Amino acid sequence: MYTDFVSLIRDNIHTHGDDRSFTFISEEPGRKYKENVLGFAELDRKALALACRLEARGLRDRAVLLLYPEGLEFITAFFACLYARVIAVPAPLPDLDAGRFGRTRRIIEDADIALILTDTAHRATLDAWLRAAGLRNRVHCLDTQAAKDADPGGWTPPEFRPETLAFLQYTSGSTSDPKGVMVCHGNLLCNGEEIKRRIEGSPDTVGVGWVPHYHDMGLVGQFLEPLYLGCRYVFTSPITFIKRPVLWLELITRYRGTITVAPNFGYELALRRVTDRQLEGLDLSSLTVVKNGAEPVRAATLEALAERFGPVGFRPEMWMPCYGMAETTLLVTGAPIGSGPVIRDFDAEALTKDVAVPRNGADGGALNGGALTGGALTGGAAGGRGRGGVRRLVSSGRPVTLEVRIVDPETRAERPEGRVGEIWVRGGSVARGYWGSPEESRRTFGARTNNGEGPYLRTGDLGFVLDGELFVTGRIKDLIIVNGRNIHAHDIEEAARAAHPAALVGAAFSIDGAIDPDVGGTAGGTGDGGADAGSGGTAAGLDGGREHVVIVQEISTRAATGTPLQELASLIKARVARTFELPAVSVVLAARGTVRRTTSGKMQRRLTREAFLTGEIAALADDLEPGVSGLRRAHV
Template sequence: MVDLPHATDAAAVIREHALTTPERTAVILVDDVERTDGDTRWSYAQLDAEARKIGSWLRARYPVGTRVLLLYPTGFDFAAAYVGCLYAGVAAVPAPLPGRYRHEQARVTGIARNAAVSAALTDAENLPEVQAWVDGEGLTGTRVLATDSAGLADPGESWTPEELDQQSLAMLQYTSGSTGDPKGVTLTHGNLLHNVDSQRRAFAMGAGTRLGGWIPHYHDMGLLGQILPALLLGGTCVLMRSSAFLKRPHHWLQVIDKYGIHLSAAPNFAYELCCSRVSDEQLAGLDLSRWRVAVNGSEPIDTAVLDAFAKRFAPAGLRDDVLCPCYGMAESTVFVSGVAFRKAVVTTVDVDRLRENRFVPAESGADLVGCGVPSDCDLLIVDPGTGEPLQPGGIGEIWLRGPSIGTAYWGDTPATERAFVQGGYLRTGDLGTLFDGELYVTGRLAETVTVYGHHLYPQDIERRLREHHPELGSVGAAFTVPLARSGAEPEDVLVVTHEVTGRPAEDVLRRLADGIKETVDREFGIPVGGVALLRRGAVRRTTSGKIQRVAMRGLFLDGELSPMYADYGQPVTDALGAWRTSRSARDR
């Protein structure tokens, strides 16, 4: 096996696999897992041939380090374009297709402008849409190419990838934008090689290992946690479309079964969805005994979901040590911590001490999931205000340092200076602690709810409400808004927005809103200033399923939620009026 930490660059490793094991399957695309002919496959030789065409075209036109936007649906064309960028020494910028909705297009436009891309690569099917988006957004100078129909010349076997090193820029991985605008993390070839090697050792992977699932390729968990590890290790990546999973969650599990997948990753909500929507008949047809690592990450991990999933799919051969809570982020390439082949470590902590940012084990209270032992990076738990390390048991901001950590946000010096601090540490913006060597992540600094001196995590409020009110859907967002009071400092008040199942009558919604306020007051001891009950799909989420509470707060303040039912107290109504007046003044 290639010694990844000491390889010159990622392109050289993939090229080596193409030369030494050309017939080995690199990528499998599953169109319909229920059909015997429902997939197509590319060998390493095929992937290399297509990547060399794209790499040759790019290198003839753009210097090393040029940013190239990749806009593809799930499939081979993205894999070829990504590897082609590595071969040419240009920086790949994976992003979702612009889509139909304005907020989706705005995200991609922001990425393209921030990265100052020179070209946008796509496939023939999406070429008209991408070209129209480029023209409509005025992205002058951005050349659009459909790599599957452009008749790219074969450069010949004598053509070799650009000579690079571990310090060479490999790509810009944009953050999910769960707490703000997406930022492009600069990742080098060294970052990619080191992080994949960390995953290899953590999850016992090697040549021939199969990874895959439904996570989009423009998300770090999909690309850097599944596709790239397969290609760098000489394994196989099995891809299915996200829409196929969302329509039929059992298809994900069928793919894992049929293709003998060793590792597949997903956010917490995906495991919850499988528990609720996979029927007994579908379960009876599954054999999950070969699934060894089920990564759960990217959003808060619910112990109840871990337990429910393990119990639900045990009859299908799922082992009790398969579920693997992990911690990671785009700024760390993807993976920070996680321990495979053991049952999830859960610690019950005192709720009152937790609200005081103290981690105190107790016989009863809140159950928190351990996310493994960070082994390939330096990790500090610090006071987010002072940057001083906390004593054991203190909950503070997680700081990271190591060879997998990116060095900057592209084109955003202020954000870089805030996040990448002295000593080479990254301020993650996540809150957590180390207990018995295990990392526990408790929430996001930007999302912490503070009302009348109470420090709460919004996901705890949302989860408790769903436990007491089954009429609620699976997604909600709790946040605070400022109330300006004359002669006093502004105070914050809690607002709860939540999706509702079905279309209940107004009197049912009114009683539900009253129940939400009563539950929060009883369970957490704080009043609710406003409740907005929403239709399914109205709560904004990232591509990986993270709830965008900061974005929801902005939509609430701007009056753009269109709730099915709203119950706002007078202070919240006054605050909304003041906010919109000040916004109008700013706009003028």
């Protein structure tokens, strides 16, 4: 029985040596790809050598910032921190954008960082930034590629306990400053076993992916779980994937991948960008698990991908929708392996009253041959409302051993099956809290029900349980409350997207003319699935209590050819107003990249709202209510 993560992974390393490895596929000039391999034994040797250097600096139990591009050097640095009992803080490399540097600086201040680990290519840039920021005398950079390795034989294992901190997973700060989730060795052991049991993982598992290493799905799912299982993992960078999405499928084919994991938008990108010609030669039949999580899972995506890639070996039962977050290390729930997704139709109006009422004929949830048993896709979008007031939801599966409860966020009373409330979680995967924030940790990680049961983690997410399946309906802070009805921002966004093929992603939020527009509002989820427990959403009102919603909608101007943009804005406005019976809707059409996002791709509705109100968003066309136009002018 292991009590720390280092002992477990080193036993696996000794068992498998370099027969198991991490393989990084890098893009070379001329659209060529290079295979870079790091065997487990070599990783161990390099990590031990760097651990000795870190120990010599007296960094035990201190936080160290890891700023690396995607690749093998990050893996070595992260495990060196684990070996030295140094608290690793993975973060995205900042660029010249002041906002990105600003986030990096906030992490440095919050975690009291004195040392940054990086590679040769980025050392000079980071040094220059530290000097310009006035931090050079306090924070130093260590190029982990430049110096000669220390003798790995000089490493003496520190004392590890289950509660020893392993790393800080900073949330991406979509609603507030980033917060460092404290993940300990006991959390890693518990969640490693949760994932292993759900995916039925073994040393024969072969993973393929592209999710960034600073994202909890990437760090835990792509780099820590392979060492927990003692299995191979093949990965590329998110940028390389976005440039050429078919590479992901080519790697699954070439390396006979058995598991892959990505947010829903990754699968949609593959659907849009992989051509019929590129399908030739692909073989996805080796896959047994295809995880979809970290953001709302769309039934339309699951169905379309199963149909499109069915001829090259994709089977619907491969799908494993899942739910998790940094605050629970990673996994909370997932569909049992081989069962495929459970998709059900619910009465949309009842859901606005927090009651889940299944619609007749919609109980046959699992995908079968690319189509829903129980009916075809209604309205063309999951999470939205189609004909007859139906909202289609994809189950996030079932817990493995963690305890999941649905609780009224106001009264803290547990809600019965089929009633919507806040998702609370308890178990060994729940992290220790937020670094340096004892009061916020107590509120979020120490919640108790009205009868004193706990402590539970308040996820800030809303959902319900039906027939043992967890259905996530949205976030507390994304609620738009209209005439006593709870409407989720992503439902509005899905309806807008379904209005025309030119519609891409959009951000929906409310504006209340009766309050300071910089206060309240709907906000994007915190971090990478993180908990930001709050109370209630935003009651939208304008012009003497008139409810109002704004949608900033990115569009493809090429796909809009033949439809005047002003007409397109009005079309989207009418679709959303009719679907949700909203008295006032405003639509702004904008170019790709307008909607604000976190470094890991999560939508930031609050920041998009602020950008709209301050005139930072360049509209290609719009259809605004008069009151909104006036309120916007007041901010510019």
